[in-house]
Amino acid sequence: MGILDLTFPRNEFKGLDDYEKIINHILKLDVPFTILKFNLNESGIAVKLDVPTEKVSQVTQTLEKAGIKIKRQVIEIDEELCIDCGQCIALCNTGALCFDEDSKLKFCEDKCVGCHLCVDACPRQAIKY
């Protein structure tokens, strides 16, 4: 499962209607999710969602479009362990993992949504977060 740390910004979401809209947005995706945490802080309402790993990027995109801030738990590659097999590449939905021109693994952090689909799939346990 993928953990998403969301913040509904204080100024942009005021009434109950706004929250409802967002929740309906997620429900429309037909993705089962669990709310792990729900609390108020200075930046707004913080929610921790647990969604199926393969749906993380879809949910992320939908929520970001709706103006919700998502704290991404991006991955890190341990280059000592990585052997550039590239198994992770076909699992990466956003193109954050790809080959460079020499067929060495390239990781673009800004594209990583933190779905972690690649983490356990790495045969060398070289992907961490």
Next chain:
Amino acid sequence: MIKTYEEINEKIKKGNSIVLTAEEMIEYVEENGTKVAAEEIDVVTTGTFGPMCSSGAFLNFGHSDPPIKFDHLWLNDVHAYHGNAAVDGYIGVTRMADKRPYEYGGGHVIEDLVSGKEVRLRGISDTTDCYPLDEVDTNIKIDDLNQAILCNPRNAYQKYSCAVNSTDKTIYTYMGKLLPNFGNAHYSGSGCLNPLTNDPDYETIGIGTRIFLGGGIGYVIGEGTQHNPTEGYGTLFVKGDLKQMKQKYLKGAKFEKYGVSMFCGVGIPIPILNEKLAKKTAVKDEDISTSVVDYGIPRRERPKIRETNYKELKSGFIEINGKNVKCSSMSSLFYAREIAEELKNWIQKGEFYLNPPAEKLSLRKIFKPMKQTSKLRFVKDLKRKATICYEDCDIKDVAEKIIEQNMNHIIITDHNNKLKGIVTSFDITKAIGKDKSKLRQIITKKVITTSDNEPIKIAARKMKLNDISALPVVDDNNRVRGIITSEDLM
């Protein structure tokens, strides 16, 4: 014959041999043609670096005092095979550690040994008059061993199929994690750099061929197990001195929810003895065809989705049912190139010589399936008639049917017999307890199903994995054809 092994080795000795990697050979032949290539080029080097499950190492530990004859032995908690003399053992790469299975295994032990790390050796014995010691627990390094011989019964597949998954669930295989509904594709092998692909008639690669193995020198010692030359899936049986090898080219691996293995580097030099070999070693990725295979169907003959080639596979996408599916490799092209390049350097520097095979590999061997004496049973042999209710009936009707027919599972369909869900007697009890009256409030809609032609063992595994006790049997159109319950399997 244009050149002989002796002539090529003479040039290697003098330091003026012309060596190209199999990728460089493509360009050379394109520019100069096969005739010039056959005259000018002496050797083409190949390389592959992928998970090779049929690998392992024979180790001899020397004798303890008092002596022991192992009945069982473990290296870093990984059970090694012992069916040889007292202190010989074989550590296989797919054997998982007793305490950290799916994470650490025989391949990791070999990697640790090669990198000079200390490995814990534990052994037990029933004792004999000549081998009285019952237990050993010690730490060893590769230098403490008399022999450490990498001995791999099946390596370097000529090519391999590309794996996809048509089902609606993620599956975990030796081809990696395969996402549902053709969510990704995994292939293996280095295509135009693959050793046997460059010598498809096994003219120069045979028993006794000296090769690059795990960063050291090894030999082909026969056809590999499951050698399947008639379909273009030749394999090699190889061995080499582990003590000379490098950790860079032997890497323990784990596959999520599948097990463990080891990436092994193999490189083979191909002497360009004639023009035909010049042509063969210029093989391009687009000329190497292979199949896209559905691993979602867990049968020996997995359905072939389509044909593809290594050019398409290496592009990162393959087309399946009009959809562009992300595709990546199990093996490392980067390391395959490094191997071909390193072998090329060895030859150019006069550190590696070529030799003709003592014996050729079979070109006609047929890869046979297992002979199974017990008859395979299918769902259709054991299924029974399903008790069906329509989705618009009410809970009371369902409850009545449960009592009447003494069935725990009621299958819910529409009026065209299409599966809509399943309801158990427990669901009915819950409904009454929680005061629910509508069938749709209690129905399980996501139903795991089976089909007439699924083997019983596979249906049983589905029930076990999902912790359920019945599966509706459906046809290709999702129409209900019966039910199979765990009781039927007893």
